[in-house]
Amino acid sequence: MTDWTDPDTFAQALEQAETREKGNCFEDFEEGDVIEHGPGLTLTRWGNESWMSQTLNHDPAYWRSDAAEDRGFDEPPIHPDYLTAATLGITVEDLSEKGGYFLGRTDVRFPGTPVYAGTELHVESEVVNTATSSSRPEYGIVSWRTRGRDAETGEVLCSYERTNMIPRREPVATDGGGAAAAEEDGDDGPDLPEEFVTPEGGYFEDFAAALDEAEERDAAVAYRHERGRTQDDVTVASLPLATLNTAKQHHNVDVMSDSPSGDIVTYGDVTRSTALGHARSDERTWREVGFDDEGFHTFVAAGDTVYAFTRVLETEDSVEETSTGSRTSSENDASSDEAGTVTFEHIAFNQNDEPVYSGTRTAEIRKRSN
Numbered sequence: 224m225t226d227w228t229d230p231d232t233f234a235q236a237l238e239q240a241e242t243r244e245k246g247n248c249f250e251d252f253e254e255g256d257v258i259e260h261g262p263g264l265t266l267t268r269w270g271n272e273s274w275m276s277q278t279l280n281h282d283p284a285y286w287r288s289d290a291a292e293d294r295g296f297d298e299p300p301i302h303p304d305y306l307t308a309a310t311l312g313i314t315v316e317d318l319s320e321k322g323g324y325f326l327g328r329t330d331v332r333f334p335g336t337p338v339y340a341g342t343e344l345h346v347e348s349e350v351v352n353t354a355t356s357s358s359r360p361e362y363g364i365v366s367w368r369t370r371g372r373d374a375e376t377g378e379v380l381c382s383y384e385r386t387n388m389i390p391r392r393e394p395v396a397t398d399g400g401g402a403a404a405a406e407e408d409g410d411d412g413p414d415l416p417e418e419f420v421t422p423e424g425g426y427f428e429d430f431a432a433a434l435d436e437a438e439e440r441d442a443a444v445a446y447r448h449e450r451g452r453t454q455d456d457v458t459v460a461s462l463p464l465a466t467l468n469t470a471k472q473h474h475n476v477d478v479m480s481d482s483p484s485g486d487i488v489t490y491g492d493v494t495r496s497t498a499l500g501h502a503r504s505d506e507r508t509w510r511e512v513g514f515d516d517e518g519f520h521t522f523v524a525a526g527d528t529v530y531a532f533t534r535v536l537e538t539e540d541s542v543e544e545t546s547t548g549s550r551t552s553s554e555n556d557a558s559s560d561e562a563g564t565v566t567f568e569h570i571a572f573n574q575n576d577e578p579v580y581s582g583t584r585t586a587e588i589r590k591r592s593n
């Protein structure tokens with residue numbers, strides 16, 4: 224009788240066996256398709272606290288009842304970062320487990336927040352675009368609109384549009400993208416303002432004053448944050464798995480040793496939350512509003528350190544400073560008179576000063592005067 228565990232026999236058996244594959248290829252996605260994701264998870268204090276602590280996000284309103292109440296929450300809520308990461312994690316099995324690169328995301332919004340622990344998450348995605356990659360014939364580029372809902376009420380809690388490179392079953396002929404890329408390379412050197420202004424503090428008024436100071440000059444409000452977080456087993460593998468993210472990029476060293484990174488890489492949402500944690504440690508965040516134009520520029524692997532750089536783009540005060548105290552009617556109105564709205568660009572970078580993530584963030588920042 225054949226012993227199937229004899230190493231030579233087993234090697235032969237593996238060669239003959241078909242692999243029960245996971246995930247979908249580019250050809251499986253068609254514009255308009257709606258995918259209901261089977262997995263779901265309950266948003267717990269544990270999940271939230273693991274994510275937020277490991278990414279250095281220490282806003283007390285998400286940790287302590289008194290601070291939460293002071294911010295207008297019933298209790299410490301689920302943080303929008305963890306909500307976003309959990310919403311995306313659940314989609315990976317259907318959308319990108321085949322080995323796509325997470326290229327970017329935009330229009331990240333939280334219409335149903337605050338969300339409290341115990342909420343069960345149900346996620347669906349719609350294919351909004353499929354495109355050929357001119358530079359990588361073995362991949363296609365797919366965008367999805369994803370919505371994370373409260374499974375009980377159907378209310379949308381988190382919504383965004385995300386773009387990945389997805390492996391094709393059959394490579395296509397392309398122009399290689401090289402000529403266009405080479406043409407764009409006309410190098411006039413970096414075009415940066417002469418002066419960088421750093422806000423004096425982390426309140427809304429500090430950001431507004433710094434922008435005022437920069438306005439009449441060749442200056443930007445831009446600064447780096449001191450903290451860095453070196454990627455380890457927890458950030459690279461544990462955090463994505465805790466969101467049900469099954470991308471092999473994060474937990475299968477065997478497969479990834481044969482990939483461009485040569486190793487498992489950090490979940491994009493961990494990189495992003497870490498950079499945002501550094502930025503938030505230098506501001507008085509009131510609420511998160513949304514994120515746009517997020518991009519992941521290069522891989523982050525175990526041993527890499529994630530730092531952050533911030534540029535302040537805009538501030539908007541929804542309350543007239545004159546005697547009436549009346550509110551203006553902009554879409555950027557803060558949810559409370561105690562805060563004003565600030566738009567930032569955050570850039571995460573590694574120990575070699577290479578950008579790894581960038582995105583714009585709109586957040587309400589507490590006012591000093593209240």
Ligand SMILES: C/C(=C\C(=O)O)C(=O)SCCNC(=O)CCNC(=O)[C@H](O)C(C)(C)COP(=O)(O)OP(=O)(O)OC[C@H]1O[C@@H](n2cnc3c(N)ncnc32)[C@H](O)[C@@H]1OP(=O)(O)O
Pocket residue numbers: 315319320323324325326327328355356357358359364386387388400468470472488489490491492517518519520521522523
């Ligand atoms: C959850 C998850 C995985 C998952 O989901 O399961 C993860 O967390 S995984 C970790 C986080 N992730 C990364 O670690 C990726 C880091 N990154 C890179 O390593 C490089 O970026 C690259 C190797 C992927 C590409 O490198 P690159 O080839 O030099 O990059 P580019 O030439 O800029 O882009 C190539 C083509 O993508 C088009 N393109 C780019 N961005 C967008 C966008 N936002 N929307 C629409 N199209 C876009 C571009 O237009 C070009 O199109 P063409 O092929 O047609 O020219």
